[in-house]
Amino acid sequence: MLGKIAWKNITFKPLNTALCVSLLLFGVGIISLLLLIQHQLEQKFQRDLKNIDLVVGAKGSPLQLVLSAVYHLDAPTGNIKLDEARQIMDGPMVEEAIPLAYGDSYRGYRILGTTHDYIKKYDAQLASGAMFSDPMEAILGADVAENTGLEVGSVFLGTHGEVQEGHVHDNHPYTVVGILQKTNSVVDRLIQTNIESVWLVHSDHGHDHSAIDSIHAVELDFNHDHEHDHDHDHDHAEHVITADSMEITAILLQYKTKMSVLNMPRIINDQTKMQAVLPALEINRLFYMLGVGATTLKMIAGGIMFMAGFSVFFVLYSRLKERKYELALMRSVGYRPSHLFGLLVLEGLILAALGYVSGWLLSRVGIYFVNRQAESDFNMQFDFAWVPGEEWLLLLTFSVGVVSALLPAWQAMRMDVSSILSES
Amino acid sequence: MVQTNNIKYRYPGSGMINFPDLEIKARQALLISGESGCGKTTLLHLLAGLRRTVSGRVLVGSDEISSLSPAKLDRYRGQNIGIVYQQSYFIESLTILDNLLVSPYARDKNRARQIADRLNIEGLLHRYPKKLSVGQQQRATIARAVINGPKLILADEPTSALDNKNCTQVIELLLEEAVANDAALIIVTHDDRLKSEVKNWVELEPLDN
Numbered sequence: 001m002l003g004k005i006a007w008k009n010i011t012f013k014p015l016n017t018a019l020c021v022s023l024l025l026f027g028v029g030i031i032s033l034l035l036l037i038q039h040q041l042e043q044k045f046q047r048d049l050k051n052i053d054l055v056v057g058a059k060g061s062p063l064q065l066v067l068s069a070v071y072h073l074d075a076p077t078g079n080i081k082l083d084e085a086r087q088i089m090d091g092p093m094v095e096e097a098i099p100l101a102y103g104d105s106y107r108g109y110r111i112l113g114t115t116h117d118y119i120k121k122y123d124a125q126l127a128s129g130a131m132f133s134d135p136m137e138a139i140l141g142a143d144v145a146e147n148t149g150l151e152v153g154s155v156f157l158g159t160h161g162e163v164q165e166g167h168v169h170d171n172h173p174y175t176v177v178g179i180l181q182k183t184n185s186v187v188d189r190l191i192q193t194n195i196e197s198v199w200l201v202h203s204d205h206g207h208d209h210s211a212i213d214s215i216h217a218v219e220l221d222f223n224h225d226h227e228h229d230h231d232h233d234h235d236h237a238e239h240v241i242t243a244d245s246m247e248i249t250a251i252l253l254q255y256k257t258k259m260s261v262l263n264m265p266r267i268i269n270d271q272t273k274m275q276a277v278l279p280a281l282e283i284n285r286l287f288y289m290l291g292v293g294a295t296t297l298k299m300i301a302g303g304i305m306f307m308a309g310f311s312v313f314f315v316l317y318s319r320l321k322e323r324k325y326e327l328a329l330m331r332s333v334g335y336r337p338s339h340l341f342g343l344l345v346l347e348g349l350i351l352a353a354l355g356y357v358s359g360w361l362l363s364r365v366g367i368y369f370v371n372r373q374a375e376s377d378f379n380m381q382f383d384f385a386w387v388p389g390e391e392w393l394l395l396l397t398f399s400v401g402v403v404s405a406l407l408p409a410w411q412a413m414r415m416d417v418s419s420i421l422s423e424s
Numbered sequence: 425m426v427q428t429n430n431i432k433y434r435y436p437g438s439g440m441i442n443f444p445d446l447e448i449k450a451r452q453a454l455l456i457s458g459e460s461g462c463g464k465t466t467l468l469h470l471l472a473g474l475r476r477t478v479s480g481r482v483l484v485g486s487d488e489i490s491s492l493s494p495a496k497l498d499r500y501r502g503q504n505i506g507i508v509y510q511q512s513y514f515i516e517s518l519t520i521l522d523n524l525l526v527s528p529y530a531r532d533k534n535r536a537r538q539i540a541d542r543l544n545i546e547g548l549l550h551r552y553p554k555k556l557s558v559g560q561q562q563r564a565t566i567a568r569a570v571i572n573g574p575k576l577i578l579a580d581e582p583t584s585a586l587d588n589k590n591c592t593q594v595i596e597l598l599l600e601e602a603v604a605n606d607a608a609l610i611i612v613t614h615d616d617r618l619k620s621e622v623k624n625w626v627e628l629e630p631l632d633n
Contacts, residue, residue: 001528005515012517329513332474333527333568334502336495418474421509421580422465 002339005330006346009323016315017351023308024355024397029362030301031393034294036367039387041290045071045283048186050121053261055277056080056088056268057250062277063286069100069250070279072110072186075162076103079247080274088268088276093260094253096121101198101248104158104169109144111158111174111191113198113248119180121252122187128152129178135196139178141188150176158201172201199246305400312351312404316344320408327412328420337413344409345402352401356394425450425608426471426576431480431490433466440478443467444626446610450575453599453609455618458628464612467628468580471610472505473497484576502529506569506607508598510581512561514553520564521549530571539567542604543597559590563597570601577602579611583618595621 010017048071057065060077067074082099089097098121101113112118116131119139129152132139140150150156154176160167174193182188255261261278268276320327327340364384371381428446435441441463448454458464469475471482473489482490489500514523524536540546543563548556556564562582569577579598583591595611595618602609611618619625 001522001526004522005518005526008515008517008522325511325513326515329515330526331498332472332501332507334498334529336498339528418466418469421474421513422469 002343002346006343006350009319010347010350013315013319016319017354020308020311020315020351021354021358023304023311024352024400025358025362027301027305027308028356028359028393028397029366030304031298032360032363032390033366033370034297034301035389035393036363036382036387037370038290038294039389040382042287045287047184049279049283051254052252052279053255053258054253054264055250055279056085056253056274057277059273059275062275063282065250065275065277066279066282069252070186072102072112072190076249077275079249080251082246082248084272084274085248085251088253088272088274089251093256095256096254098252099195099248100250100252101195103249104160104198104201105162105166106144106156106158106174106191107148108162109141109148109189109191110162111138111193111198113193113195115194118192118252119187122183122185124180124183124185124187127179127181129176132177132193132197135194135200136172136174137177137197138174138191138193139180140176141180141190141192142182143188144191145179152176152179169201172197195248305396308355309400309404312348312401313407315351316347316405316408317411320344320411324415324420327415328417331417332421340415341409341413344412345405348401348405348409349398350401352397355401356397359397360390425452425485426610427481427483428471429481429483431470431477431482433463433470433475434478435466439631441466441631443470443480444628446626448608448610448624450606450608451603453602453611453622453624455622455625456610456612456628457614457616457619457625459630460614462628462630464614464628465580468507468578468610468612471576472507472578473501499529502527503572504575506572506574506577508562508565508569508577508579508582510584512553512558512565514561514564516553519550519552520545520556523553523564524549524568524571526568527572532571536567536571539570542600543567558585559593562586562590562594566594566597566601570605570607573605574607577605577607577609579609579613581613581615582611583613583615588617591615591617592621 052070055066055069057069057076058078058080064074065077068076085099088094089099096117098114098117100118102110104111119131124141126139127142129139140148144150148156155173156176157173158169160169174191174197180187255264265276265278268274330340330343331337367382367384375381426446426448428443430445431443433441433443443463446454446456456464456467466475470477473482473492477490480490481488484500484504487500487504489497492500514520515526518526520540521533521536524530524540525533530536537546537549540549543566545560545563545567548560548564553561553564566582577598582598583594586594598609598611599621601607611622
């Protein structure tokens with residue numbers, strides 16, 4: 001019966017209830033949305049970072065370089081010369097070096113020229129087809145395949161730059177040779193090909209066979225770890241490298257020991273035209289900056305929660321005057337003072353629960369709209385699942401409900417039943 | 425059924441009130457009358473266990489309620505004492521049916537319907553208290569007072585807000601319910617119309633302060 005009385009009393013004054021619940025709703029909604037985005041963003045950034053110790057690219061904003069080369073969220077800082085890049089890639093402490101060349105896209109998805117090492121790094125498996133081997137062969141990430149409808153055997157044209165309205169490279173169609181399984185990493189949203197394809201598309205003499213030959217030669221160098229002892233095409237390769245025409249966009253490096261990474265940025269930044277960045281450091285800086293904004297928003301939401309607590313208190317307390325006769329009546333039909341205390345705390349809890357549930361739903365509606373925007377702007381998707389920290393929010397909301405109800409509940413418990421019932 | 429022995433009460437900062445001894449059997453009614461402010465309602469609340477006597481004993485059946493612990497007293501009141509107030513108090517967010525069953529010791533919906541039927545309010549069970557007339561509200565209050573089959577029914581000025589016709593009806597209902605529940609009925613009132621209906625009555629002396 002107590003539960004029924006509590007529930008009926010709350011629904012009996014819908015406007016009072018709406019006030020409490022809407023304040024709680026916005027407080028919970030904002031905090032929950034922030035938790036969701038922050039947690040998933042950090043998780044996603046950490047996951048995509050893999051074990052990339054160092055990113056080398058053209059000089060410019062270090063953060064831009066990391067966002068563009070590791071996360072494919074930003075435009076590149078520029079290109080670097082292949083022969084300069086190779087000196088770093090061949091360094092004695094380098095465990096693995098993956099070259100990247102990019103700048104084109106297909107329907108908003110970046111076309112990334114790289115080696116097979118890139119796919120291995122992200123543990124991506126083929127869902128169908130085969131890996132790329134020849135120029136102008138491409139494999140698609142799972143999301144790309146799903147959203148563009150391209151299949152193995154399909155042919156498509158790259159667009160210069162990242163926007164869909166850019167110049168179309170109609171002389172050099174790509175052929176899809178494989179589609180990757182979903183990895184929940186950045187790979188899902190990339191079209192991968194070999195670096196030669198990217199060069200080919202951007203070379204002026206694209207139909208010239210000698211260009212393709214020379215490109216093959218350079219590729220051999222990547223795949224055979226710079227073995228200069230093979231004879232064929234050796235001269236040709238030298239010619240291409242010294243021709244200065246070959247550029248890549250960035251290199252992802254993994255070092256044998258973490259210690260050897262520390263000095264690299266300074267050496268590279270001082271001695272070359274390139275810059276080297278520790279991506280983990282940049283991402284920490286980014287999250288620190290985002291964190292400042294998120295903290296401000298959380299404080300605002302905390303203020304709303306405080307007001308919500310106050311409104312729960314106010315509603316229960318002001319209703320206490322109207323309800324003193326019915327509370328006295330409850331005592332006279334056998335309820336104990338502790339029952340009345342429990343009744344008011346229960347009402348506070350119900351208000352809190354309504355606020356939490358509706359706030360939770362609001363945050364998910366928020367995510368839906370954020371997703372619609374983030375999808376097109378950043379190629380990012382957030383999911384709706386429960387994230388760590390939300391259990392604290394639940395606890396906080398219930399505490400707000402209980403604490404706000406304590407004083408009214410105490411007063412209800414202590415009222416003088418006899419003198420209230422003697423009033424006429 | 426109900427017996428009081430030399431009960432006294434003192435309001436903070438005023439003199440001691442001595443109440444006359446009362447004795448009443450099951451199925452009987454007793455009228456306690458007196459001027460306003462002579463302590464009628466106080467006596468009723470002492471009998472109901474809503475206030476504590478300073479000294480003396482209140483016996484309901486063989487239970488001495490004046491010596492029960494607060495928790496036991498609340499339980500005893502809920503199970504054995506039905507109270508009708510001058511004004512009809514309801515939980516306004518609940519229907520009449522839920523109001524009849526509001527006591528933590530009331531479980532039986534069928535009994536609520538039977539009593540409502542007897543008091544001629546069975547058609548009002550799903551309405552809210554504010555939608556009822558004063559007479560209907562008073563019947564509902566009587567129904568709630570007897571829902572647990574009390575040993576003692578206490579009524580505080582049950583008729584003062586009612587016209588003659590309703591007054592007669594309510595007092596007859598109270599007498600009938602006392603008989604039907606095998607309970608003692610004590611009515612506190614300054615309404616002289618009731619003296620023609622109830623044979624036993626006690627007049628309280630005005631307080632000398």
